[in-house]
Amino acid sequence: MNKTNRELILAFESSCDETSVAVIENGNKILSNVIATQINSQRRFGGVVPEVASRHHIEQVTICLADALERAKVDYQDLNAVAVTYGPGLVGALLVGVTAAKTVAFAHDLPLVPVNHMAGHIYAARFAGEIKFPALALLVSGGHTELVYLKEPNSYQIIGETRDDAAGEAYDKVGRVLGIDYPAGRKIDELAHQGHDTFKFPRAMLKDDNFDFSFSGLKSAFINTMHHADQVQQQLNQADLAASFQQSVIDVLVAKTMHALRQYPVKQLILAGGVAANTGLRTALGDAMEKYHPTVTLLKAPLSLCGDNAAMIGAAAHVAFQAGERADLTLNADPSLEFDWIK
Amino acid sequence: MIILAIDTSNQPLSVAVLQDNQLLATTTFNYHQKDHSTMLLPLIADLLQRVDLQPDQLDRIVVAQGPGSYTGLRIGVTAAKTLAFVLKKELVGISSLAVLAAPLQPENQNTVIVPLFDARRQCVFAGIYQQKKQQLINLLPDQHLTLAELTAKLQKFPKVILVGHDAQQFNQQLQAELTNKITLATGVFDYPQAYQLGLLGRTAAPVEIHSFVPRYLRVTQAEKYWLAHHQEKLNEPLVEKF
Numbered sequence: 001m002n003k004t005n006r007e008l009i010l011a012f013e014s015s016c017d018e019t020s021v022a023v024i025e026n027g028n029k030i031l032s033n034v035i036a037t038q039i040n041s042q043r044r045f046g047g048v049v050p051e052v053a054s055r056h057h058i059e060q061v062t063i064c065l066a067d068a069l070e071r072a073k074v075d076y077q078d079l080n081a082v083a084v085t086y087g088p089g090l091v092g093a094l095l096v097g098v099t100a101a102k103t104v105a106f107a108h109d110l111p112l113v114p115v116n117h118m119a120g121h122i123y124a125a126r127f128a129g130e131i132k133f134p135a136l137a138l139l140v141s142g143g144h145t146e147l148v149y150l151k152e153p154n155s156y157q158i159i160g161e162t163r164d165d166a167a168g169e170a171y172d173k174v175g176r177v178l179g180i181d182y183p184a185g186r187k188i189d190e191l192a193h194q195g196h197d198t199f200k201f202p203r204a205m206l207k208d209d210n211f212d213f214s215f216s217g218l219k220s221a222f223i224n225t226m227h228h229a230d231q232v233q234q235q236l237n238q239a240d241l242a243a244s245f246q247q248s249v250i251d252v253l254v255a256k257t258m259h260a261l262r263q264y265p266v267k268q269l270i271l272a273g274g275v276a277a278n279t280g281l282r283t284a285l286g287d288a289m290e291k292y293h294p295t296v297t298l299l300k301a302p303l304s305l306c307g308d309n310a311a312m313i314g315a316a317a318h319v320a321f322q323a324g325e326r327a328d329l330t331l332n333a334d335p336s337l338e339f340d341w342i343k
Numbered sequence: 344m345i346i347l348a349i350d351t352s353n354q355p356l357s358v359a360v361l362q363d364n365q366l367l368a369t370t371t372f373n374y375h376q377k378d379h380s381t382m383l384l385p386l387i388a389d390l391l392q393r394v395d396l397q398p399d400q401l402d403r404i405v406v407a408q409g410p411g412s413y414t415g416l417r418i419g420v421t422a423a424k425t426l427a428f429v430l431k432k433e434l435v436g437i438s439s440l441a442v443l444a445a446p447l448q449p450e451n452q453n454t455v456i457v458p459l460f461d462a463r464r465q466c467v468f469a470g471i472y473q474q475k476k477q478q479l480i481n482l483l484p485d486q487h488l489t490l491a492e493l494t495a496k497l498q499k500f501p502k503v504i505l506v507g508h509d510a511q512q513f514n515q516q517l518q519a520e521l522t523n524k525i526t527l528a529t530g531v532f533d534y535p536q537a538y539q540l541g542l543l544g545r546t547a548a549p550v551e552i553h554s555f556v557p558r559y560l561r562v563t564q565a566e567k568y569w570l571a572h573h574q575e576k577l578n579e580p581l582v583e584k585f
Contacts, residue, residue: 035584040579040581044565051564058417058421058556058557059582061421061425062425063584065425095418098380103421103425103429104425107399328385329388330384333380
């Protein structure tokens with residue numbers, strides 16, 4: 001193997017309930033992307049229990065590492081750098097990946113590249129096509145909902161974010177009321193396609209002249225509607241409930257994004273994060289872009305890479321590595337890490 | 344045999360490098376526990392460099408496997424198992440409580456040594472040990488138990504030495520129950536020493552690396568509750584890899 005011909009990054013991700021290790025070539029080619037998911041375990045509790053998550057990570061971390069190297073058919077001396085998610089996320093979970101990555105970097109004297117998990121989500125889109133700058137990213141996941149401006153490679157600035165619940169969090173909470181297992185996103189999405197927006201739930205902050213979101217009002221309106229129906233022993237149509245909830249989320253996400261695109265002219269819009277796998281959102285955003293911003297390309301993270309994975313961390317690390325970003329062995333987990341706000 | 348020993352199981356952080364049973368270098372901190380993550384790897388790198396060793400020259404990694412602080416344990420165990428795996432070295436786990444018991448050599452062979460950690464709410468992590476013919480013997484496996492349960496288990500022994508920094512706070516309570524039996528080891532014995540850990544790990548059998556995890560000795564609250572309310576077995580594995 002010739003290091004001058006290809007740059008290989010070994011990437012670790014353990015911020016929530018997936019342990020993942022990947023080997024990425026030149027920032028855009030997946031040689032391996034091993035993911036150990038704890039969904040079956042965490043489903044028992046209706047959400048992610050941090051201590052349980054941390055315990056699973058330490059069970060899995062070297063197994064994922066072994067598999068990732070074997071599938072990629074590379075050895076440590078082929079690697080150019082080790083990358084790791086150091087935040088945001090659950091601190092105990094992050095620490096397993098951070099400690100493992102630091103140990104590999106130390107043992108084989110490799111550069112260590114720290115990666116913000118949200119930059120990773122954005123760079124999942126890199127596997128769908130090249131990113132054209134300046135770009136805007138709509139990031140929607142279980143922990144985050146934000147609009148990020150990418151002026152140039154390795155530059156991330158928040159222009160708006162949720163003031164309360166993340167969109168994915170609202171899906172899980174609504175899912176619980178509907179009796180849908182954690183994580184509820186995909187099931188609600190499927191159900192929504194069989195119903196209609198008959199309940200007309202509120203669309204929060206739609207008229208406000210900023211790029212922030214709010215989903216807790218929608219969640220409350222939904223729960224109140226369900227409780228009221230329960231009290232008067234009325235049976236509500238589940239598909240219509242799901243469709244109404246989802247339409248409200250999509251309307252707000254799409255409208256705020258269109259508003260942001262008017263203020264920040266960009267070449268490309270990136271859709272990423274766990275909720276970016278939502279088919280309703282993917283379609284609605286595509287339609288709106290065609291109608292309002294036909295010259296801006298829409299780059300959607302591949303469906304298989306919307307959830308947490310180390311391949312996206314490796315892709316973001318490639319850009320950071322090229323920009324000279326390094327961490328030393330004192331690197332710590334930063335559970336509340338976030339991008340800077342735009343000035 | 345070159346050994347690296349790591350103990351991050353409680354507030355003290357201790358690392359040692361040994362050549363067989365000789366100490367080459369060691370450092371012990373007893374400062375903020377939250378610094379384990381930032382301090383452990385730099386400390387290992389520094390110690391090895393000062394004794395002119397490359398990571399690859401290590402033969403065996405010995406780690407305090409628990410009980411102790413869950414997060415603390417995971418930092419040490421993750422570093423130890425990853426280092427052993429990537430460098431293809433031997434891995435050994437040793438009880439964090441045994442590390443505290445080992446340096447004590449009671450005059451009377453029947454005296455038992457009880458290392459303990461505070462587990463809060465009148466509970467402790469503790470085990471019962473004894474020195475027999477220069478060997479540390481475990482009489483009661485390390486476990487999580489109430490102070491009352493520990494007291495009951497100690498009734499039958501003529502003399503008991505409590506050890507560990509946390510032992511001080513339970514000393515009076517145990518003295519009251521077990522009059523004239525209890526001695527408290529203090530000072531140098533209060534803190535785990537990675538040199539001692541390395542010595543214990545030198546003769547132990549190496550373990551399989553991938554399945555090596557901390558010995559928490561407690562299921563999580565969430566799992567305890569779930570198990571109490573679900574008799575049925577899960578059909579699916581808890582963690583799926585793809």
